[in-house]
Amino acid sequence: MYAVRDTSHGVEKQICETCLRSRPRCFVCNMPLAGEHGKFKDGRLICQQDLAEAIFSNEDAQKVLEATQTELKRIFWEVLKFPETNVTFELVDRPDLNAAASMAPNFNGLQGLTVSRITTNLTIRGSVTNFHNTYNHRILTMFGMPRARLIAICAHEMTHTWLHEHLSANRKIEQDTIEAFCELVSHRVMQSINQPYEQEVIEANLYSRGQINVLLETDKRYPFTKIVEWMQHGTESRLTDENLHQILAIQTNTEGNSANGVPFKIVYSNRLQLKGITGGNRKLALINNKTLEQGERGNVIVGETNILVKVESIEAGSVTVVLPDGSKEILKLNR
Ligand SMILES: [Zn+2]
Ligand SMILES: [Zn+2]
Numbered sequence: 001m002y003a004v005r006d007t008s009h010g011v012e013k014q015i016c017e018t019c020l021r022s023r024p025r026c027f028v029c030n031m032p033l034a035g036e037h038g039k040f041k042d043g044r045l046i047c048q049q050d051l052a053e054a055i056f057s058n059e060d061a062q063k064v065l066e067a068t069q070t071e072l073k074r075i076f077w078e079v080l081k082f083p084e085t086n087v088t089f090e091l092v093d094r095p096d097l098n099a100a101a102s103m104a105p106n107f108n109g110l111q112g113l114t115v116s117r118i119t120t121n122l123t124i125r126g127s128v129t130n131f132h133n134t135y136n137h138r139i140l141t142m143f144g145m146p147r148a149r150l151i152a153i154c155a156h157e158m159t160h161t162w163l164h165e166h167l168s169a170n171r172k173i174e175q176d177t178i179e180a181f182c183e184l185v186s187h188r189v190m191q192s193i194n195q196p197y198e199q200e201v202i203e204a205n206l207y208s209r210g211q212i213n214v215l216l217e218t219d220k221r222y223p224f225t226k227i228v229e230w231m232q233h234g235t236e237s238r239l240t241d242e243n244l245h246q247i248l249a250i251q252t253n254t255e256g257n258s259a260n261g262v263p264f265k266i267v268y269s270n271r272l273q274l275k276g277i278t279g280g281n282r283k284l285a286l287i288n289n290k291t292l293e294q295g296e297r298g299n300v301i302v303g304e305t306n307i308l309v310k311v312e313s314i315e316a317g318s319v320t321v322v323l324p325d326g327s328k329e330i331l332k333l334n335r
Helices: 017-022 048-053 058-076 094-100 147-166 175-192 196-204 211-221 224-233 241-248
Strands: 002-006 011-015 037-039 045-047 087-092 112-125 128-142 274-278 284-287 290-293 297-302 305-315 318-322 328-332
Touching: 037 048, 045 048, 058 087, 058 147, 058 175, 087 094, 087 147, 094 112, 094 128, 112 147, 128 147, 147 175, 147 196, 175 196, 175 211, 175 224, 196 211, 211 224, 211 241, 224 241, 274 318, 284 305, 284 318, 290 297, 290 305
Parallel strands: 087 128
Antiparallel strands: 002 011, 037 045, 112 128, 128 290, 274 284, 284 290, 297 305, 305 318, 318 328
């Protein structure tokens, strides 16, 4: 007999070697199934214990989404602003989930998926042109999972929605680290709602091919805000055990001194980008999302917030702006 840890239910079970090797397993807790168990029409098998907690309707899934959003807001309100009304949480069967991700129908490594649609709207008011992105996110996962697992998946996918809305196109992060960041947020949620076994599941799964452990370690050593800053503005595409201090290397407009982990003070101006200047009698400067003329004041979107900027002067190839604290910055056109 072997003592096997059943991570989903937090108990040790005695299982003989034959059972361990030959029995089919529950798709939720991965324990060998003996005796009564459930079978879904897409072939997934589930133990009685998980079946008792399983959620099947989109109505119940919507409640899970709302509970997850509440928890995310409570834990991360200072650092991450998650989408609220532009998200849906839908339960499908395994083949449909896999199809949405272009995977083989019987692939069993996928638990959830986020499909985000971005629409860019252009509004022109007088001489001011605004670009505004709107997002719509569909989170898909499988029916028949217990509530705690659904919350864990929902938190993971909600983190993808945040990344879709807040990572600029220039920020390159390798996929394992993206997945690990989503797992870290989910891990925090599981800790907060007291689901230690779901935390263990996250630590042990192969979703991020081990990157989750690097991020959990980073989370112990640095404030969470640093991890978020790194995700948005870091200089490296991957964190490793050896270069955890890279978490402090943040892109700035200053060249050359961001490579060796020197902590930087993040200032607004580093996130203001002059994207274009139009000439003629009436010069206009495009700063981030906003077009402003000389002397004009306007709110410019920076990350999750926006700041009031005044364009003091527009020169050839550069613009002088006044920031909310009265300081001035010269923004140069990137060529
Ligand atoms: Zn189970
Ligand atoms: Zn993911």
